[in-house]
Each structure stands twice: as structure tokens, then as C-alpha cells.
Amino acid sequence: MQPPASAPGASPWRMSVAPMMDWTDRHCRYLHRLLTRHTLLYTEMVNVGGILFGGTERHLRYNAEEHPVALQLGGNEPSKLAQAARLGEQWGYDEINLNCGCPSDRVQRGAFGASLMKSPTLVADCVKAMVDVVEVPVTVKHRIGLDKDESYAFVRDFIGTVQDAGCKVFIVHARNAWLQGLSPKENRDIPPLRYEVAHRLKQDFPHLTIAINGGICTDEVVQAQLQHVDGVMVGREAYHNPWWLARWDSLYFGAPERQLNVEAVEDAMVDYMEREAAQYGTPWYAIARHMLGLRHGLSGARRWRQVWSDHRLKDLPAREVAAQARAAGTARA
Structure with a gap:
């Protein structure tokens, strides 16, 4: 290495x-x-x-x-x-x-x-x-x-x-x-x-x-x-x-600082969920559980997590769940 x-x-x-x-x-x-x-x-x-x-x-x-x-x-x-x-x-x-x-x-x-x-x-x-x-x-x-x-x-x-x-x-x-x-x-x-x-x-x-x-x-x-x-x-x-x-x-590691944002990372994970589902039949919630901390400390994080964790949404496509989660996370309390 x-x-x-x-x-x-x-x-x-x-x-x-x-x-x-x-x-x-x-x-x-x-x-x-x-x-x-x-x-x-x-x-x-x-x-x-x-x-x-x-x-x-x-x-x-x-x-x-x-x-x-x-x-x-x-x-x-x-x-x-x-x-x-x-x-x-x-x-x-x-x-x-x-x-x-x-x-x-x-x-x-x-x-x-x-x-x-x-x-x-x-x-x-x-x-x-x-x-x-x-x-x-x-x-x-x-x-x-x-x-x-x-x-x-x-x-x-x-x-x-x-x-x-x-x-x-x-x-x-x-x-x-x-x-x-x-x-x-x-x-x-x-x-x-x-x-x-x-x-x-x-x-x-x-x-x-x-x-x-x-x-x-x-x-x-x-x-x-x-x-x-x-x-x-x-x-x-x-x-x-x-x-x-x-x-x-x-x-x-002395690398140049990257301009990352939470939404882009979340979008990349949804793309990954779709590829995994197509290639291996992996359900999106088996992947989403690992990213529940992604908005840690941000406004709306709890509501965003609740959507991704909602077992009633398991039959929906990952991209639709993502849209619901983002809407919930940005809604006024």
C-alpha cells in the first residue's frame, strides 16, 4: 500500500x-x-x-x-x-x-x-x-x-x-x-x-x-x-x-480541500442504491441505514432521518424516498 x-x-x-x-x-x-x-x-x-x-x-x-x-x-x-x-x-x-x-x-x-x-x-x-x-x-x-x-x-x-x-x-x-x-x-x-x-x-x-x-x-x-x-x-x-x-x-493528508455538500453526497448514495438494486437486488433501506448520521447537527436532521427510517416506505423507489426526506428536512418546524 x-x-x-x-x-x-x-x-x-x-x-x-x-x-x-x-x-x-x-x-x-x-x-x-x-x-x-x-x-x-x-x-x-x-x-x-x-x-x-x-x-x-x-x-x-x-x-x-x-x-x-x-x-x-x-x-x-x-x-x-x-x-x-x-x-x-x-x-x-x-x-x-x-x-x-x-x-x-x-x-x-x-x-x-x-x-x-x-x-x-x-x-x-x-x-x-x-x-x-x-x-x-x-x-x-x-x-x-x-x-x-x-x-x-x-x-x-x-x-x-x-x-x-x-x-x-x-x-x-x-x-x-x-x-x-x-x-x-x-x-x-x-x-x-x-x-x-x-x-x-x-x-x-x-x-x-x-x-x-x-x-x-x-x-x-x-x-x-x-x-x-x-x-x-x-x-x-x-x-x-x-x-x-x-x-x-x-x-x-495534505490534500486540497474539496467543496462537498450534503445534498450531493445524498444524491450519490441514491444513485448507488439504484445500481445496487439493479445489479444485486439490494433493497435501498439496507444502504440508507448507514447514512442516517449524514445530517448530524443540521437543521431538520431528525425529520430527514425519520423519513429514511420509515418502514412504511420500503416499497417505494429510493429516489422518491429521498425526495420526501429532503422535503421533510427543509420544512418549517
């Missing part, structure tokens, strides 16, 4: 949108790419078994406009991860990422996600198997600890072991993962954020690319973090307030 031409020498991981289950599907990523040309976009975590045995095209299909786009894999068997990584590269993904951070019960039962941090040697074997068969970067997204153990040595040794297998990029979610007693949602809020751990990792591993993730929702926080690490990954705020992304190319 090459840095954007407008930002010579900039890390491709300088800004990215996190992999988020049920959220960052290809429709969501299409919207995000309309807003930012350079930000790295991640797929939802895709289980290796789904790719190998459940329909490769269904799990790997994406829009060409999404580049740069990274495929995040969930799994714990080196040989199967290698097969899935090879397929991901063949499909054109710019990066293969291994999930070592998800704490959900389902993932724990499969002994991958955050549970993998218990076995850094196995993670290293998984990374090595993928590195050996692909040319694109193989990266790891992980937590800074498990349960209530806040020992720095744990995450330091984890990275030390995995880097030896050929991983040069680590995306650090700066919270512990509590494998018992918390839901995935609670795991995003209750374990305290400890950004200083990621900063220390960058100091101890200056030759590695370290990006930080967790609770980042303003430019002020992004800019503060970029003083210490190579990149910032934003999660929920990018989804709920996607218009924020429209500033990132100029702020963080």
Missing part, C-alpha cells in the same frame, strides 16, 4: 475507520469514500470459515471505489488464515488485518479475537502463515490487556513476539478486553482508556507503525494523539457523524 500522492511520506494508517460488526459493510464504506479519498477503510471482521466454506464472493465483494480498503479476518488456524489472506489479496484488498481485540462470547467460543492475546506465539504463527503467502501488509488490531490485568509487560511482550513473525503495523485499542462479565458494548466503554500505553509502545518499538483506537471523537483528540503515534483509527463517531470525514483529507 502506498501513501496518497498528496501526502508524500504520510503513513497509510494516519487516519482509518475501524472495523465495526454490522456497520462497516461495503455500503457504509461506499458512503465514507464519498467523503474522504485517503482514509483507510476496514471491513467488518470476516470469519475465515465464512470465506472458505460459506461463499467467498458474498464475504469478499466490495466496491472498487473503496480503495484503500483492508480486510479484517477472524480466526486462529494459521493454514486457514493463510488461505483466506491469499483470497483477500486476489480480490484486491490493500491489507489483511487479524482481529485480536473482539471480546464477544461468540468469538471467545471460537478462541479467536481478544482471546488470541493469551497466545502470542499462536498469533505469531498466524501472522507468519499470512505473510508468507501475500505481498500486501499483514497487520494486527488488539487490546492493551485482558480482564483487569493492566501490566504493560503483557502487551509489550505480545507485540515483541508478533513483530518477529513479520507484522510491522499494530492498531492498538487502548482499553483492556474483559472476557468475563461485560458485553461487547460494555467493553467499548467500561474498561478505562489508557492512551499512554500506546504512546509507550511507540517509544519502545519506534521502527513499527503504531496506530491508536478507542474513544476518539474530535479533531483535537486526533491531533493530540498524532503527536505520539503514527495513526488514529476512529470507530463509532465516524459512523454516527460521517460528515466529520469530509475534513480529514485536507487536515491529515
Whole structure:
């Protein structure tokens, strides 16, 4: 993966949108790419078994406009991860990422996600198997600890072991993962954020690319973090307030500022809905759900969202729903 031409020498991981289950599907990523040309976009975590045995095209299909786009894999068997990584590269993904951070019960039962941090040697074997068969970067997204153990040595040794297998990029979610007693949602809020751990990792591993993730929702926080690490990954705020992304190319990649407006982006999404319906039979509401935050903070946003969310309109063409939504959003209260 090459840095954007407008930002010579900039890390491709300088800004990215996190992999988020049920959220960052290809429709969501299409919207995000309309807003930012350079930000790295991640797929939802895709289980290796789904790719190998459940329909490769269904799990790997994406829009060409999404580049740069990274495929995040969930799994714990080196040989199967290698097969899935090879397929991901063949499909054109710019990066293969291994999930070592998800704490959900389902993932724990499969002994991958955050549970993998218990076995850094196995993670290293998984990374090595993928590195050996692909040319694109193989990266790891992980937590800074498990349960209530806040020992720095744990995450330091984890990275030390995995880097030896050929991983040069680590995306650090700066919270512990509590494998018992918390839901995935609670795991995003209750374990305290400890950004200083990621900063220390960058100091101890200056030759590695370290990006930080967790609770980042303003430019002020992004800019503060970029003083210490190579990149910032934003999660929920990018989804709920996607218009924020429209500033990132100029702020963080040195690109000329683009003259975007909400109506043009919405029109582009309606065009996309029509193409998806014609080509794949995708209903417009499966796409529209990802853009409900597009007018975040604007006058009439609530009424606009209500129209796009109205299940009674599902049988109408997307363009007609768009017209109703825009009319509702601009009507006087």
C-alpha cells in the first residue's frame, strides 16, 4: 500500500475507520469514500470459515471505489488464515488485518479475537502463515490487556513476539478486553482508556507503525494523539457523524480541500442504491441505514432521518424516498 500522492511520506494508517460488526459493510464504506479519498477503510471482521466454506464472493465483494480498503479476518488456524489472506489479496484488498481485540462470547467460543492475546506465539504463527503467502501488509488490531490485568509487560511482550513473525503495523485499542462479565458494548466503554500505553509502545518499538483506537471523537483528540503515534483509527463517531470525514483529507493528508455538500453526497448514495438494486437486488433501506448520521447537527436532521427510517416506505423507489426526506428536512418546524 502506498501513501496518497498528496501526502508524500504520510503513513497509510494516519487516519482509518475501524472495523465495526454490522456497520462497516461495503455500503457504509461506499458512503465514507464519498467523503474522504485517503482514509483507510476496514471491513467488518470476516470469519475465515465464512470465506472458505460459506461463499467467498458474498464475504469478499466490495466496491472498487473503496480503495484503500483492508480486510479484517477472524480466526486462529494459521493454514486457514493463510488461505483466506491469499483470497483477500486476489480480490484486491490493500491489507489483511487479524482481529485480536473482539471480546464477544461468540468469538471467545471460537478462541479467536481478544482471546488470541493469551497466545502470542499462536498469533505469531498466524501472522507468519499470512505473510508468507501475500505481498500486501499483514497487520494486527488488539487490546492493551485482558480482564483487569493492566501490566504493560503483557502487551509489550505480545507485540515483541508478533513483530518477529513479520507484522510491522499494530492498531492498538487502548482499553483492556474483559472476557468475563461485560458485553461487547460494555467493553467499548467500561474498561478505562489508557492512551499512554500506546504512546509507550511507540517509544519502545519506534521502527513499527503504531496506530491508536478507542474513544476518539474530535479533531483535537486526533491531533493530540498524532503527536505520539503514527495513526488514529476512529470507530463509532465516524459512523454516527460521517460528515466529520469530509475534513480529514485536507487536515491529515495534505490534500486540497474539496467543496462537498450534503445534498450531493445524498444524491450519490441514491444513485448507488439504484445500481445496487439493479445489479444485486439490494433493497435501498439496507444502504440508507448507514447514512442516517449524514445530517448530524443540521437543521431538520431528525425529520430527514425519520423519513429514511420509515418502514412504511420500503416499497417505494429510493429516489422518491429521498425526495420526501429532503422535503421533510427543509420544512418549517
